[in-house]
Amino acid sequence: MGNTMGDTGPRRRVTIREVAERAGVSVATASRALSGNHPVPTSTRTRVLRAARDLDYVANAHARALVGGGRKMAAVVVRQVTSPFYAQVAEGVEAEAADRGWLCVVGATGGEPQREMEFVQLMREEGARLVILVGGVVEDDAYRSRVAHYAQALDAAGARLVLCGRPAPDPDIPALVVEFDNEAGARAVTGHLLSAGHRRIVFLGGLPGNTALDARVAGYRAALAEHGVPAAAGRVVDCGLGRAAGLRAMTELLKETREFTAVVAGDDMVAAGALRAIADAGLRVPEDVSVVGYNDIPLAEDFNPPLTTVRTPAEELGRAAVRIALRDPEHASGSHHVLGTHIVVRRSVASPRGA
Amino acid sequence: MGNTMGDTGPRRRVTIREVAERAGVSVATASRALSGNHPVPTSTRTRVLRAARDLDYVANAHARALVGGGRKMAAVVVRQVTSPFYAQVAEGVEAEAADRGWLCVVGATGGEPQREMEFVQLMREEGARLVILVGGVVEDDAYRSRVAHYAQALDAAGARLVLCGRPAPDPDIPALVVEFDNEAGARAVTGHLLSAGHRRIVFLGGLPGNTALDARVAGYRAALAEHGVPAAAGRVVDCGLGRAAGLRAMTELLKETREFTAVVAGDDMVAAGALRAIADAGLRVPEDVSVVGYNDIPLAEDFNPPLTTVRTPAEELGRAAVRIALRDPEHASGSHHVLGTHIVVRRSVASPRGA
DNA sequence: CCGGCGTCTGAAAACGTTTTAACTTCCCCT
DNA sequence: AGGGGAAGTTAAAACGTTTTCAGACGCCGG
Structure with missing residues (x-):
């Protein structure tokens, strides 16, 4: 029993109410001071901020998302994260997301459509505002209907779908395509x-x-x-x-x-x-x-x-995916971006024997 | 304004209320039928399930987490996801998390303590129940106090902290260590x-x-x-x-x-x-x-x-991290697991010239 | 016929935040 | 002096679930 501090009992997080109390203001004021969503005089603001710091207050992202009606979260879905190429794409997405203070979730499907569907469903529940599906795929009927469903569902929730290196089943579908030539x-x-x-x-x-x-x-x-x-x-x-x-x-x-x-x-x-x-x-x-x-x-x-x-440029592909999806206000259905590639010459090529 | 996303308009998701209405039951009953948290006669249950399917209802994870007081989410923090070794660890974590229906978030710090701290903070807001910090690190005072703070804060929130391949600053700290020898x-x-x-x-x-x-x-x-x-x-x-x-x-x-x-x-x-x-x-x-x-x-x-x-075995390291953290109810402070390694002989070694 | 128990159900109270609408002050302008 | 804002603040209403508490109903044994 090395832990002397209450290591038992229900853990309760510090709420904004306690911060407000300690700062001697109302909850509303505390919220404004903390989120900076509405101007608050400096004197009260520092008082609130200080109380929050003293109490080691951490906002509850769920409560925030619940009222705010969404949250800054992007999801990348790849076959496997240990593939160097996919890892780079994911890193690009993560970096671009982090730059904007967004959270980035990665899902690995192992190439199974079943897991892809489950993951997209999970992202819907979680309220992701951006879902990026990465990697070539065989374009059969199952794929087409799957993606059409994702697109429709995500669009209905105000979220964006981008397809990296895989086709949109239909130009009218609310999805963005970003790929290499x-x-x-x-x-x-x-x-x-x-x-x-x-x-x-x-x-x-x-x-x-x-x-x-x-x-x-x-x-x-x-x-x-x-x-x-x-x-x-x-x-x-x-x-x-x-x-x-x-x-x-x-x-x-x-x-x-x-x-x-x-x-x-x-x-x-x-x-x-x-x-x-x-x-x-x-x-x-x-x-x-x-x-x-x-x-x-x-x-x-x-x-x-x-x-x-x-x-x-795989990392750039990932970055471009989020950049374009978040920038483009039109979300232009069927919007299609292709990134250039170039050859890099090393030593695995020589002229054939006879030449 | 201030909206970086082109506003496609805050779309409204289908709520459980609408499902309940369509099924002709109360919200409470609908909730019970959907979450299976409380027995409900088969007839009503199918009615509710059917309404939910018809409406393409998706539960709001935030609301659920808000009342439920937590959520099944794990976070892995690595230096960069494109490092093959880290990618494997992350894959292991992701796989083990997915097996239990948990969500897995990955964060990349680029080796900067600042970003590590921000990410851990974010995970606290998000209510992650498991945070896994991966990779060796120089153990200075800054590191020690940083980790002590993470451990205390996460523990207070009822979350687990596991350190992969990095030391616990103090054996009494509520953190788990999993590493290779x-x-x-x-x-x-x-x-x-x-x-x-x-x-x-x-x-x-x-x-x-x-x-x-x-x-x-x-x-x-x-x-x-x-x-x-x-x-x-x-x-x-x-x-x-x-x-x-x-x-x-x-x-x-x-x-x-x-x-x-x-x-x-x-x-x-x-x-x-x-x-x-x-x-x-x-x-x-x-x-x-x-x-x-x-x-x-x-x-x-x-x-x-x-x-x-x-x-x-990097992937196994990741899997072990979540397995141990989630299994061990004691969370025994200072619990320390070391995984074995073995040499793999290929062709980059020969006897030296003179020998 | 009554008391009690089980099974289903629903109204309402949480959960922690942001936002709305209203209420003070206080100051400036007429 | 009095009216009109602006600035600062607050109480209360959302947000979408789960859970608690209690009511309604049917059934059984006495």
């Missing part, structure tokens, strides 16, 4: 490979139906076409994202054929797996195979070799 | 180097006063002593953490001397920087210099070469 990014990085002389290039990490990946595949194909490479020379391996997927798919591919000189990975994690698979097969990067990634995650430059990739 | 981990990994034949080993990434790093340095020194290496042969470079710090410090060190054959890095990010610096200096790992890290972050195996390091 995946098509352009993939086109640029594939072009980089083509310029180095590569002709047999495989795309590793397709995920049919997933809008983000489909766009990258489209960019890859467009680049091929631009450089006059017959479409048949291209190849897309639909292994999805993640290091494990990249590792497995690349291992398989190498067992099947070596008729390619370069691979563009769906993202940097896939590239990490591919790099490992290539090394395990006794091949060298970039001498034997060139590899490019996507996203430029923080550790991409520490890969072996340092990865040439497409930089997608 | 840094000393043992560093001892093991340094021992690994010593067993390979290394004798001139430098520790890169000290941060005097920081308890986590001090413990690792202590482990490093203990290992040296165990193997009969004179203390004078050891060297600690106090460059702090982070990739940039490791890169800079290692570059400096290599300019000054090459009288060492191995380096143990303060964590994996420092190791990443060191790896790069070593490569830039034209040396090879592990042939010329062996390197080990700390934490085994997800991409450590993709470094060049794959990094031998100490695995600290």
Whole structure:
């Protein structure tokens, strides 16, 4: 029993009433002095402030939100927070929210729509005024109706919905879209490979139906076409994202054929797996195979070799999401913002052997 | 005015009153049927539930928390969410919280005590019932009084405080400590180097006063002593953490001397920087210099070469923090849990040249 | 037929804040 | 002198729930 101070009994927080009493004013005056919502002469104000400090008063956010009809809270929903890319987006949201004194909640869904729905529901209960759904997704009917429902419900509550890197099911829906130009990014990085002389290039990490990946595949194909490479020379391996997927798919591919000189990975994690698979097969990067990634995650430059990739300013994506959502008074349904990307050249690309 | 959000107009949410009306019952009955807090005959219950569904009713969490006197909310506070290690801890907390239907808020401080204090204050206002402060820290007077204040204030509000990887300023303080055995981990990994034949080993990434790093340095020194290496042969470079710090410090060190054959890095990010610096200096790992890290972050195996390091189950740390805090009804002041670590051998260590 | 008990229900009292509307003062202007 | 504000303050009414307390009703055993 080391705790001598009342360690038992019901804990009661100090209320504004006690502050008011101690300062010798009414509750109303205390509230005004504390919230600064209404001018109060300096003398009383300091008296109230002092009483609050003496009592270590902490306002009850619930009571405040209850009467105020809302609260400054944003929510980011991602697949998982340990993904470097998502972590950066979340950090951007958090930072921008913190700058305005907003609270930021993050939810992880593990990719399960069920958990996404539960989380959005929870945010409705909590009165979040901004919900940011992050990450590409396969756009099926279930997705469309889910998002339509979110949008309608949040809009009815006066909250904003922003979709980061995923499409709005309908242009009329009250949701904002902020995303990168995946098509352009993939086109640029594939072009980089083509310029180095590569002709047999495989795309590793397709995920049919997933809008983000489909766009990258489209960019890859467009680049091929631009450089006059017959479409048949291209190849897309639909292994999805993640290091494990990249590792497995690349291992398989190498067992099947070596008729390619370069691979563009769906993202940097896939590239990490591919790099490992290539090394395990006794091949060298970039001498034997060139590899490019996507996203430029923080550790991409520490890969072996340092990865040439497409930089997608993820933190900026998060910041932009809240900035735009909070600025834009129109909330213009179907408002669509696309952020640019650029290629960052490191050492995972060389000219192919024969060139 | 003063409204930063374009005012789409304060929309009114559906209240329980409307649900009750539609179901033809009183508010009290509706509440009981919805919250299941009190038995209600099936017929009325279905009626109420149906009305709620028809109206897309969402309970107001604030009102509920106001009367209920609390809410299921946990907060994790980290330096930055993009640090792989912290991200994993946060994920663990989030997962464990979600499992119990709790909400999880994450705050990033950027390492500034000021922001830490603001965030804890915010959590007090919000009525969080669990606050988890993560990450080593220099234990000075400011820290001690800060944490003592958090502990007292949260305890007074009936909330729990847990310190992850940072010390409790006083054993009597109402806070829980959960951490890894840094000393043992560093001892093991340094021992690994010593067993390979290394004798001139430098520790890169000290941060005097920081308890986590001090413990690792202590482990490093203990290992040296165990193997009969004179203390004078050891060297600690106090460059702090982070990739940039490791890169800079290692570059400096290599300019000054090459009288060492191995380096143990303060964590994996420092190791990443060191790896790069070593490569830039034209040396090879592990042939010329062996390197080990700390934490085994997800991409450590993709470094060049794959990094031998100490695995600290970060997600488990986060899970354990909430599990212990929520389980232990005593909250036993000074309760202290330490989680084990183990070394994971990859390819960044070889026997030194002469051996 | 009555007293008592169980089961359902509803009116009203919380919870802690902000805001509204009204009430003083006090001062300046006519 | 008297009227009109402005400035400072307060009591009381919200806000949307849960919970308490008590009433209504039906049923059983005496």
